[in-house]
Every structure is written in structure tokens, then in C-alpha cells.
Amino acid sequence: MSQKPDLKVDIAGLELQNPVLTASGTFGYAREYEQLVDLNRLGGIIVKGLSLQPAKGNPPPRIYETPCGMLNAIGLENVGIEAFVAEKLPFLQTLKPPIIVNIYGKREEDYVQLAARIEEVGAIAAIEVNISCPNVKAGGMAFGVDPQAAFSVIRAVRKQTTKLLIVKLSPNVTDITAIARAVEEAGADGLSLINTLTAMAIDSNTRRPRLANITGGLSGPAIKPIALRMVWQVAQATAVPIIGIGGIMSAEDALEFFIAGATAIQVGTANFVNPQATTDIIDGIEKFLIEKNIAKITDVIGTLET
Numbered sequence: 607m608s609q610k611p612d613l614k615v616d617i618a619g620l621e622l623q624n625p626v627l628t629a630s631g632t633f634g635y636a637r638e639y640e641q642l643v644d645l646n647r648l649g650g651i652i653v654k655g656l657s658l659q660p661a662k663g664n665p666p667p668r669i670y671e672t673p674c675g676m677l678n679a680i681g682l683e684n685v686g687i688e689a690f691v692a693e694k695l696p697f698l699q700t701l702k703p704p705i706i707v708n709i710y711g712k713r714e715e716d717y718v719q720l721a722a723r724i725e726e727v728g729a730i731a732a733i734e735v736n737i738s739c740p741n742v743k744a745g746g747m748a749f750g751v752d753p754q755a756a757f758s759v760i761r762a763v764r765k766q767t768t769k770l771l772i773v774k775l776s777p778n779v780t781d782i783t784a785i786a787r788a789v790e791e792a793g794a795d796g797l798s799l800i801n802t803l804t805a806m807a808i809d810s811n812t813r814r815p816r817l818a819n820i821t822g823g824l825s826g827p828a829i830k831p832i833a834l835r836m837v838w839q840v841a842q843a844t845a846v847p848i849i850g851i852g853g854i855m856s857a858e859d860a861l862e863f864f865i866a867g868a869t870a871i872q873v874g875t876a877n878f879v880n881p882q883a884t885t886d887i888i889d890g891i892e893k894f895l896i897e898k899n900i901a902k903i904t905d906v907i908g909t910l911e912t
């Protein structure tokens with residue numbers, strides 16, 4: 607094939623130059639990676655989860671490496687929405703890729719206020735709503751594990767924003783398609799999945815947990831088969847575009863997600879192992895398409911043969 611393959615994808619009207627985005631919480635506010643990665647090559651940049659107020663997160667230790675993955679209990683440390691807009695966004699808006707802001711809250715009203723504030727900020731292309739957080743009003747059960755709570759919070763956010771609304775699903779459920787359908791009905795334009803799996807590790811000598819928070823979220827290659835299964839299931843159950851996440855370390859991993867039905871993917875833990883994982887994956891996808899004589903990445907999406 608003489609021409610370069612077309613890597614462009616469309617997420618409910620948001621055109622990305624390629625389908626590779628950074629996963630929230632693993633790429634800071636992007637400037638941290640400025641010296642290491644050509645940020646303008648990314649398909650999109652998703653920043654660390656933001657809350658209304660700045661948050662310190664959990665006490666250390668907050669990270670523990672496990673076989674084929676890592677546990678984290680950062681506790682959503684972030685600068686807060688106002689400092690983000692004032693201090694982080696001016697740099698981000700000089701970049702070519704669209705900026706997607708990940709948000710979280712402990713009450714439905716927190717999400718509503720965040721969405722209303724973001725609606726006023728032109729430089730933000732889309733909102734990714736993390737519904738894995740404990741809903742303090744509902745006794746601490748995460749919004750994302752109950753279809754009704756998930757529907758309610760996303761419907762409330764939808765009323766506040768005309769921007770592209772992506773909902774990030776938690777894998778800590780029995781049937782992820784029930785949550786996916788609920789948030790689609792509530793007005794989500796797209797779904798990203800998966801967030802981390804609740805897990806733990808223990809030091810047998812001290813009999814103490816490895817993380818101060820006791821439990822944490824498992825990410826990395828260990829979770830990829832679960833993420834892939836969930837993306838495939840959600841692709842059957844909904845009509846909105848899916849962004850696949852979970853243990854994607856290489857272009858081959860990314861291609862599995864496209865074949866399962868994802869329109870785009872996010873790279874998380876891999877950034878800690880290889881800061882250039884994102885651009886390596888973009889190069890690898892292009893190489894695959896050339897080798898297979900496929901003109902565009904969209905020809906690969908949802909092509910699983912069973």
C-alpha cells in the first residue's frame with residue numbers, strides 16, 4: 607500500500623487524529639510528560655480526575671507492584687477544578703489533541719457543579735465521568751455499581767452540558783452491561799471501560815496490608831483479559847462508541863480491543879513502564895495496518911469472528 611493508513615476515529619462527533627488516548631491518573635496534566643513524549647501526536651489527552659475542591663488523596667504507601675500489574679490507592683489526589691482551569695489548562699490548550707477532563711464526586715451535586723463549570727470552559731472538548739467513587743449519600747456504595755444511581759447521576763450531568771459526555775465504567779460489578787445500558791439511556795455519548803479492579807496485597811512478615819488504604823485498584827496487563835471481555839460484552843449491548851482501557855502495553859493489545867468493538871483506547875499503567883508507550887502504540891497500529899493492507903483503523907473495529 608503506497609498511502610499511509612488512516613488512523614482517524616470519531617467519538618460521537620469528536621474527531622481524533624488517532625485512537626490512542628492517555629488514561630486518567632497515569633499522565634498527570636500532560637506537562638509532566640512534555641520532555642518524554644511528543645504530546646501533539648496523541649489522539650486525545652485525559653487528565654487526572656478532578657473534584658470541586660483540591661484533594662490530598664490517601665496517606666502512603668499508595669502504590670504496590672504486583673505480578674503483571676500494580677495496585678494503587680492514590681485516593682484521587684488533584685488540584686481541583688479551579689486551579690486546573692487557571693494553572694494547567696493554559697498549557698494544555700496549546701496542544702493539538704483534544705483535552706478531556708475526568709471528573710469525580712461524592713454526591714450527585716458535586717458532579718452537577720463540575721459539569722456546569724466545565725461547560726463554561728471552551729478549551730475542554732469532553733467530560734469523562736468517573737462513577738467508581740463512593741456515593742456518600744447512599745452509604746458509600748459506588749455510583750457505578752448500581753444501575754439506578756448511575757442513571758441518576760449521568761442524567762443530572764447531561765442536563766448541565768452540551769459537551770461530549772463519556773462515562774467511565776467500573777469493572778467491580780456482576781453485569782457491566784446493565785450499568786452501560788443505564789448510562790446510555792441517561793444520555794452518555796460514549797463509554798470508557800474499565801477502571802481498576804478492587805484488590806489487595808499483604809506483607810506476610812508484618813501481616814500488614816501493602817497499601818495504607820488496605821485495598822486498592824489493580825491495573826496493568828493482569829486485567830487486560832477482563833477488560834477485553836467487558837468491552838466485547840458492552841459493544842454487544844449498547845450503540846454508543848466505546849473507549850477500551852485495561853492493561854494495554856502494546857499495539858497488539860490495542861488491536862485486540864478494536865477487534866472486540868472499541869473505537870479508541872486509553873493507555874494507563876504502560877506510561878509508568880515506558881513513557882513513550884502511547885506513541886509506540888500509534889506507530890505499531892500504523893505498521894499493522896500497512897502489513898495487513900488495511901486502509902483505515904475503522905475497518906478493524908468490531909471485527910471479531912466467532
Ligand SMILES: Cc1cc2nc3c(=O)[nH]c(=O)nc-3n(C[C@H](O)[C@H](O)[C@H](O)COP(=O)(O)O)c2cc1C
Pocket residue numbers: 629630631632654655656678680682708736774800801802824825826827829851852853854872873874875876
Ligand atoms: C496511579 C493511577 C491513578 C489513577 N487515577 C485515576 C483517576 O483519577 N480517575 C480515573 O477515572 N481513573 C484513574 N485510574 C484508572 C486508569 O485511568 C485506568 O482506568 C486503569 O488503570 C486501567 O488501565 P491500565 O491497566 O492501562 O492502567 C488510575 C490508575 C492508576 C494506575
